[in-house]
Amino acid sequence: MLGKTVHRRFGKKVPDEDVSPTRLNLTALMDILSNIIFFLMASFGAQTLELTSASKVTLPASTSELSFKMSINVAVGMEELFVEDEPVGKLAQGKLVGLTPDRFHPKLEETLKRSRAQRLAKNERAKDEDDIILLVADKRLKFETLDRVMKTCARAGFTRFRFAVSKR
Amino acid sequence: MAGGGGGQFDATSPDLTALMDVLSNLIFFLMASFGAAVIAILPASVPTISEGGENDVAREENQVTATLSLKATGAVSVTLSNNQMLPEDLKPYAATFPPKEGKVNARAVNDHLWSIKEKFRESKDVVIIPENDVTYEMIVDVMDASRERQMIVGGKSVYPSMFTKVVVSSLVQ
Numbered sequence: 001m002l003g004k005t006v007h008r009r010f011g012k013k014v015p016d017e018d019v020s021p022t023r024l025n026l027t028a029l030m031d032i033l034s035n036i037i038f039f040l041m042a043s044f045g046a047q048t049l050e051l052t053s054a055s056k057v058t059l060p061a062s063t064s065e066l067s068f069k070m071s072i073n074v075a076v077g078m079e080e081l082f083v084e085d086e087p088v089g090k091l092a093q094g095k096l097v098g099l100t101p102d103r104f105h106p107k108l109e110e111t112l113k114r115s116r117a118q119r120l121a122k123n124e125r126a127k128d129e130d131d132i133i134l135l136v137a138d139k140r141l142k143f144e145t146l147d148r149v150m151k152t153c154a155r156a157g158f159t160r161f162r163f164a165v166s167k168r
Numbered sequence: 169m170a171g172g173g174g175g176q177f178d179a180t181s182p183d184l185t186a187l188m189d190v191l192s193n194l195i196f197f198l199m200a201s202f203g204a205a206v207i208a209i210l211p212a213s214v215p216t217i218s219e220g221g222e223n224d225v226a227r228e229e230n231q232v233t234a235t236l237s238l239k240a241t242g243a244v245s246v247t248l249s250n251n252q253m254l255p256e257d258l259k260p261y262a263a264t265f266p267p268k269e270g271k272v273n274a275r276a277v278n279d280h281l282w283s284i285k286e287k288f289r290e291s292k293d294v295v296i297i298p299e300n301d302v303t304y305e306m307i308v309d310v311m312d313a314s315r316e317r318q319m320i321v322g323g324k325s326v327y328p329s330m331f332t333k334v335v336v337s338s339l340v341q
Contacts, residue, residue, distance in 0.1 A: 159213050
């Protein structure tokens with residue numbers, strides 16, 4: 001049917017020229033949304049962990065509430081070993097390959113020493129973070145493997161660790 | 169006439185609908201990412217050789233170092249040490265906890281360590297000695313069991329800390 005559209009207002013027929021569009025005041029809602037976004041962005045930035053290279057790592061679950069802090073990242077998956085996303089070694093059936101006769105991992109040690117020197121060169125004073133390893137390890141790994149990784153780290157000057165875990 | 173316009177003022181009311189749309193999308197994306205990236209940390213260290221033959225074993229009367237030996241089966245043995253106390257004095261606190269359903273009996277270990285913490289209040293150091301075949305997951309379970317106690321005080325959950333300084337070591341072979 002051609003012609004004017006007819007609306008009903010309180011039971012009376014009203015032509016559409018007389019209907020004013022409803023204007024919602026969105027300012028308060030915008031305010032709330034902006035606050036939520038800032039909060040979420042802050043949390044997101046603090047908790048993002050680059051696990052791209054070690055994407056096959058399944059972290060163990062823990063009740064720890066200590067917040068995640070970035071430091072030198074050593075990731076041990078079931079097949080590969082990384083330092084700051086750089087592959088430095090292989091694992092066969094969850095065991096490190098290419099250990100020296102005294103059971104240290106030479107490439108890991110060398111990479112960590114280099115990484116430490118680079119970090120120290122950037123900072124005039126050594127930061128606390130420069131001496132700590134963030135160990136991102138698969139929960140299925142045996143202690144034998146972790147022990148070799150940790151002892152190699154210690155030989156490279158890193159005796160303190162932060163184990164990355166997923167919150168339970 | 170100063171001011172001109174005779175008091176006529178139109179409030180600017182920008183159309184915020186498009187911006188709302190963008191912000192809503194952002195919120196959903198951020199909330200999804202927030203849920204997926206919940207990562208915490210557990211501090212630990214490895215033993216180091218100190219100069220002059222000193223060791224980190226507790227010396228104060230109200231302090232002990234707890235050593236937890238962990239077997240691949242999930243069994244945990246607890247022993248205590250203090251440089252100023254005789255081993256016989258600390259022997260009553262030694263205990264072994266068999267595994268429960270193939271895992272560490274975290275509750276029993278936590279109960280025992282809490283009783284030790286109540287007796288030696290300044291204790292913080294724990295040495296975890298896993299067997300070679302122990303999984304990383306099991307080590308984390310033991311660290312959780314030794315780190316804090318869950319209690320309900322006045323209707324609220326509280327988590328007093330216990331042995332927070334963790335050293336992970338291997339057996340001397």
